Amino acid sequence: MRQIFFIFLAVLTFISCEKRSEDAAVADMSISAVKLSSPSQPAEDKNIVIPQKIIKEAFLKFETNDLEETYNQIKTAIATNKASIQNDSQEKDYGTITRRLTIRIPSQNFDAFLESISKGVSYFDEKNISAQNVTEEYIDLNSRLNTKRKLEARYIEILQKASKISEILEIEKQISAIREEIEAKEGQLKYLESRVSESTVSIEFYKTIAQKEGVKISYGSKIWNAIQSGFFSLSDFLLSLISVWPFIVLFCVLAYFIRKRFKRKKI
Template sequence: MKKRKIMLWLLILSVIVSACSNTGEESSMEANYDMENSSEEMEIAEPETPSEEFSEAEESAPAQDNEEQVQQVETNTERKIIYNAHLNVEVKNFESSYTNIQNQVAEFDGYVVESSTFGATEGNPPSGQITARIPQTDFRSFIQLVEDGSSKVIDSSVSGQDVTEEYVDLESRLSSKQVVEKRLLGFMEQAEKTEDLLAISNDLATVQEEIEQIVGRMNYLENKSDLATVTIFLQENNTSLPSEGELNTWEKTKDQFMKSIHFLITAASAIFVFVVGNILLFLLVGVLVLFTYLFVRRKRKNHPE
């Protein structure tokens, strides 16, 4: 009887021990599975690629552009204005005035962009045109100097184009592009994969090309606004006789006398040119007339009536 009880207790104890061991194994397997899953999740979760960070940088750039542009518009007091001036003047002596204007351009630290001259023709006096770039701070003084040196100002005009807003926008865009360029250079130093390095290089080349275009446009606007363009057309005064209504009797007499002399000189000159220019023709006609006369005369002597 005691043996049976002992066997029964041993059987119950073995069942309990077996159950406990199974529970421990299941909990151990679950723990291992959780660790494996967590390790797999760690492997799957890769860090962001440089191109993705570059995209984020580009998305954040416009916001920075707007903020910087507003700040620059508020703080920038120097305006960028492109001035163009046109002058049409008459001078007493074309050659000396043309040379003087070119010398004055050099004195104002400017330079001549284009120049041309036209010789005198019948009814048209000598004339010419000069296009010069003059520092904006002095170009109005230069215009006044040219007008004072001329005998008559036919017309004068000055126009300006304000490009301040465009210049400020270019400055803002340049600043944001330089920030993106700096980030791309940092990504390139950290890149380990060849494909990431190629992608960053392409993006960097695009950004640097845009920076060059912006800088080129800014330099153009700076040059145009720092130096005004002045175009001068000058011609020599026409020398003409005073009108009839403005002359008194003595002046009318002198005018008519001069006209008569001019007519006689012109007529004599025309006759002289006609005679000398056709002297060979006159000689030929004279010889023919002389031979004809001699032939007729001899014929009459040989055959009297």
């Protein structure tokens, strides 16, 4: 029993030391050639190098003479580069018809895809391409995750040797808290890896509507709006009359008696 107590104290000491050294250890890592290793890991793991982690994104906006032809060109580029459409929307206003696409594409095909959809475009209204280096964040998450996993393994070892109910409950509580932290960091790491492995390209292309077509549409809309406005005005007037009907009845009755009285005076 005394041996278990000393082991438990050793784990608590290990926790405090790990928390103090965790941030310092991560800060000292080199981004270009970082080695995920620890004193307890085999010597060959020290040669593991983390490749650069880059999140690539792009936004393109341009005018086209044929929306359907441009869309077919984009679909061909999507199929060729193993991409997929996440969002597809279209809208029409007074002067233009616009279509918007959000596309996810394997990062290794990012440049080839942009080159394919740029063919035939005279100029871009907007063209924004970004590359965010998240290698340091990736390394930090990996380092913290490895620390938590080692800590969990130490607690599991102690749990197997514990005999008192109070000790078992306390150790299981610590293991549960560490497991939650591990799962949270694993989720963050998977999300980061997903954004690195697949790039996002947003495309907005539009066609300008002919001026005379816009005038016809606008004139017809004005006529219809005028008809609707007249109907609603008449409805409002009738509703107003209905709401004051007691006053109208009273006015008619008074007018009748006043008229009758004047007729008697004349006689």
